[in-house]
Amino acid sequence: xxxxxxxxxxxxxxxxxxxxxxxxxxxxxxxxxxxxxxxxxxxxxxxxxxxxxxxxxxxxxxxxxxxxxxxxxxxxxxxxxxxxxxxxxxxxxxxxxxxxxxxxxxxxxxxxxxxxxxxxxxxxxxxxxxxxxxxxxxxxxxxxxxxxxxxxxxxxxxxxxxxxxxxxxxxxxxxxxxxxxxxxxxxxxxxxxxxxxxxxxxxxxxxxxxxxxxxxxxxxxxxxxxxxxxxxxxxxxxxxxxxxxxxxxxxxxxxxxxxxxxxxxxxxxxxxxxxxxxxxxxxxxxxx
Amino acid sequence: xxxxxxxxxxxxxxxxxxxxxxxxxxxxxxxxxxxxxxxxxxxxxxxxxxxxxxxxxxxxxxxxxxxxxxxxxxxxxxxxxxxxxxxxxxxxxxxxxxxxxxxxxxxxxxxxxxxxxxxxxxxxxxxxxxxxxxxxxxxxxxxxxxxxxxxxxxxxxxxxxxxxxxxxxxxxxxxxxxxxxxxxxxxxxxxxxxxxxxxxxxxxxxxxxxxxxxxxxxxxxxxxxxxxxxxxxxxxxxxxxxxxxxxxxxxxxxxxxxxxxxxxxxxxxxxxxxxxxxxxxxxxxxxxxxxxxxxxxxx
Ligand SMILES: Cc1cc2nc3c(=O)[nH]c(=O)nc-3n(C[C@H](O)[C@H](O)[C@H](O)COP(=O)(O)OP(=O)(O)OC[C@H]3O[C@@H](n4cnc5c(N)ncnc54)[C@H](O)[C@@H]3O)c2cc1C
Ligand code: SF4
Numbered sequence: 001x002x003x004x005x006x007x008x009x010x011x012x013x014x015x016x017x018x019x020x021x022x023x024x025x026x027x028x029x030x031x032x033x034x035x036x037x038x039x040x041x042x043x044x045x046x047x048x049x050x051x052x053x054x055x056x057x058x059x060x061x062x063x064x065x066x067x068x069x070x071x072x073x074x075x076x077x078x079x080x081x082x083x084x085x086x087x088x089x090x091x092x093x094x095x096x097x098x099x100x101x102x103x104x105x106x107x108x109x110x111x112x113x114x115x116x117x118x119x120x121x122x123x124x125x126x127x128x129x130x131x132x133x134x135x136x137x138x139x140x141x142x143x144x145x146x147x148x149x150x151x152x153x154x155x156x157x158x159x160x161x162x163x164x165x166x167x168x169x170x171x172x173x174x175x176x177x178x179x180x181x182x183x184x185x186x187x188x189x190x191x192x193x194x195x196x197x198x199x200x201x202x203x204x205x206x207x208x209x210x211x212x213x214x215x216x217x218x219x220x221x222x223x224x225x226x227x228x229x230x231x232x233x234x235x236x237x238x239x240x241x242x243x244x245x246x247x248x249x250x251x252x253x254x255x256x257x258x259x260x261x262x263x264x265x266x267x268x269x270x271x272x273x274x275x276x277x278x279x280x281x282x283x284x285x286x287x288x
Numbered sequence: 289x290x291x292x293x294x295x296x297x298x299x300x301x302x303x304x305x306x307x308x309x310x311x312x313x314x315x316x317x318x319x320x321x322x323x324x325x326x327x328x329x330x331x332x333x334x335x336x337x338x339x340x341x342x343x344x345x346x347x348x349x350x351x352x353x354x355x356x357x358x359x360x361x362x363x364x365x366x367x368x369x370x371x372x373x374x375x376x377x378x379x380x381x382x383x384x385x386x387x388x389x390x391x392x393x394x395x396x397x398x399x400x401x402x403x404x405x406x407x408x409x410x411x412x413x414x415x416x417x418x419x420x421x422x423x424x425x426x427x428x429x430x431x432x433x434x435x436x437x438x439x440x441x442x443x444x445x446x447x448x449x450x451x452x453x454x455x456x457x458x459x460x461x462x463x464x465x466x467x468x469x470x471x472x473x474x475x476x477x478x479x480x481x482x483x484x485x486x487x488x489x490x491x492x493x494x495x496x497x498x499x500x501x502x503x504x505x506x507x508x509x510x511x512x513x514x515x516x517x518x519x520x521x522x523x524x525x526x527x528x529x530x531x532x533x534x535x536x537x538x539x540x541x542x543x544x545x546x547x548x549x550x551x552x553x554x555x556x557x558x559x560x561x562x563x564x565x566x567x568x569x570x571x572x573x574x575x576x577x578x579x580x581x582x583x584x585x586x587x
Contacts, residue, residue, distance in 0.1 A: 084523025085523070111571045119457060121458060122457070191520060193518050204568065283516050288562050
């Protein structure tokens, strides 16, 4: 099994924009990349996680202005169905060059949709930039609420940021308090569909990024294909990012590989376990 | 252009049609193909059952892409709307649009004949594959009020490939046309790629429209994905629905079943319905192959 997917190069990177970094989750890679691509006409807009109706509930939006992209910074650890507005991005917003950010499963869905555009007339040839974000698991909105309010004892209205790292789930409040719980306590709230996922670092994206492997405030970035490399090199040349060789940072790719191997091995076991779930009966296996 | 070609082709078969039994005109047709600039095209027909012609329009909506297909890869040997042939000829691929009306003898005969004459039968679109909107028919309409029983073609014949959706999108039809060509006429490598690409659509066809295996509607999303603990909330089903019957509520699809027309698009699009790493990991190779095929001169 190829745990990290195909990639041309890997680097540690950080946005050079203080404004982006002020509220981005990690190195502001996704937001800065979309801002640059929008400005350069590489994309006409991007599907990102905007603000939903409830506090900390994301909602997919088709962002066509820098303001909209900026205001969608930061990770919300609950499901945001970014693929659900793909058709609209082309057919209603009239985008010819679509940017999209997604978790590994969403990027898998995107590539399948490009190959089998069953109900997506005129959409599949218009994907200009697919940014993938690493993902171990995700939560429903209710799960996230329960974790933050019941376990971390933080009100959603005073929540400033949540983060998963170093084996803990972190909740930071607007007033500077930090609450953390062992990640183990959150496992039972995970979305069941995540347990059959066989991708940690968005193997099928043009560029994928996450915090793991790089120091705080920096991101690990995989540049995966020609399209990704083209855009990445231009952005770096334009001074959008500062970069360091991934070999020069701690803990580096070793930790990324370790976590990817753990996730995929565990979930492969789950897929096997499902095959003999009942008595002489199994659950459905989506992988053919 | 299509008509122009057909006109040139027509005279000879016409004169032979009346006296020759079914198998003979076929033998006569083959030498004609060799006169064409591309010798090894496949033959394709469009068979019209009870449908709205929307699937054919969708094929035509490949615009110049349709001409590329017809110029280089496929001869349209049968198509009531676009080709002047009255009887179903022998062909490599039959694209069948529409469901079968059980009370319409001619339809029943023709779908059976299609199976006999075509090496590969493709259910083009929701009606042929799953019944789609014709599932809701109950007769009483002018001018054939007794026409009330409509079934997917898979209830009457074996089907090889499904292209769900209402209408299936032009690029999906294009992809199947090109991969079918590669499967039948390509080199070993292209054949392997095409086979892998078509495999899931063939699997959908072999699951068929059996009540036990598939409802071909939003219900599939519930029973075969969410109920099975497989949904991860990507939203692809919602964006694939042609009638906007699916909205994402709290990160999961919510299906308004009264709006659902049973076209099968949502389930076929869902990455947790089927997902082949062998195919999707090669997405760039496959997309490049299709674009290359659609742009034979290069640019
Ligand atoms: C559920 C989840 C689990 C993750 N798990 C890991 C992990 O295990 N290891 C790791 O290294 N990184 C993980 N990440 C990625 C990490 O949290 C950051 O999103 C990533 O490093 C990008 O940071 P950034 O500063 O470059 O992006 P930013 O510039 O902050 O932009 C983040 C982008 O992600 C979008 N986004 C936010 N929430 C969601 C969502 N729920 N679904 C889809 N898109 C969203 C935003 O709209 C924005 O465009 C996870 C992310 C998510 C959403
Ligand atoms: S496409 Fe499949 S996995 Fe994605 S939201 Fe719909 S049912 Fe869930």
